[in-house]
Amino acid sequence: RLAFTFKQLVDRIQIQMENLTQADTLRRELVANVSHDLRTPLATLQGYIETLLLKNKRLNEKDREHHLEIAIQHCQRLSNLVDELFELAKLDSREIQVQYEPFNINELAHDVVQKFNLTAEEKRISIQIDHNQHLPFANADIAMIERVIENLLDNAVRHTPEGGSIRIGFSSQNGDIAVSVSDTGCGIPEEDLPHVFDRFYHKDRTQESKTGYSGLGLAISRRILELHNKSIIVESKVGSGTIFIFFLTAYHPS
Numbered sequence: 001r002l003a004f005t006f007k008q009l010v011d012r013i014q015i016q017m018e019n020l021t022q023a024d025t026l027r028r029e030l031v032a033n034v035s036h037d038l039r040t041p042l043a044t045l046q047g048y049i050e051t052l053l054l055k056n057k058r059l060n061e062k063d064r065e066h067h068l069e070i071a072i073q074h075c076q077r078l079s080n081l082v083d084e085l086f087e088l089a090k091l092d093s094r095e096i097q098v099q100y101e102p103f104n105i106n107e108l109a110h111d112v113v114q115k116f117n118l119t120a121e122e123k124r125i126s127i128q129i130d131h132n133q134h135l136p137f138a139n140a141d142i143a144m145i146e147r148v149i150e151n152l153l154d155n156a157v158r159h160t161p162e163g164g165s166i167r168i169g170f171s172s173q174n175g176d177i178a179v180s181v182s183d184t185g186c187g188i189p190e191e192d193l194p195h196v197f198d199r200f201y202h203k204d205r206t207q208e209s210k211t212g213y214s215g216l217g218l219a220i221s222r223r224i225l226e227l228h229n230k231s232i233i234v235e236s237k238v239g240s241g242t243i244f245i246f247f248l249t250a251y252h253p254s
């Protein structure tokens with residue numbers, strides 16, 4: 001019995017050591033990725049400000065405004081990245097508790113779409129929402145789910161070319177509500193699909209840095225749904241678009 005107990009203790013310690021090693025590896029990767037994402041806009045910001053200081057008298061009004069606009073864009077990118085890092089850190093800690101309440105997921109989707117109408121119109125992208133009159137209320141944290149839909153729509157708008165379309169759909173599946181966000185964008189290569197929810201994962205970091213995308217939106221969405229004990233999946237084909245589907249518990253009044 002003593003030998004058996006000792007073996008259990010050794011196995012438990014070994015598992016804990018493996019978990020610590022994995023956590024340390026993830027921490028190192030996170031620090032490296034954060035450093036990269038911070039360094040790029042900081043270097044660009046510094047460069048344009050130094051140019052303004054050194055060549056201010058030689059620059060015309062148009063060039064001066066151009067330099068300031070680019071500096072502001074990178075300031076905004078830094079601000080967004082820091083905000084998302086704080087948000088993800090809170091979601092990973094025990095500071096945030098899920099506040100369950102019944103709400104109409106269809107109405108919430110309409111509210112979120114309003115925030116993207118201007119950007120979508122500029123790219124001539126149509127956003128359609130399917131109506132399901134028989135859909136039950138969702139039972140979840142409405143603020144968190146609003147954030148999930150925002151992230152998925154932002155992702156869809158960024159990767160959908162001009163003249164494309166985005167559709168938000170709803171259905172009931174095994175007592176849950178399935179919410180889908182599909183687009184007619186460029187699609188995701190099959191080898192990248194397992195990594196789309198990884199933090200700071202970029203297929204092409206150079207291209208992403210031009211758009212100001214931090215790579216945290218999908219990671220935040222997955223973490224929010226994990227706190228609800230729910231999942232999110234992705235299906236995609238290069239050249240045919242992408243669809244994200246996440247699930248919520250349906251509200252059944254007692």
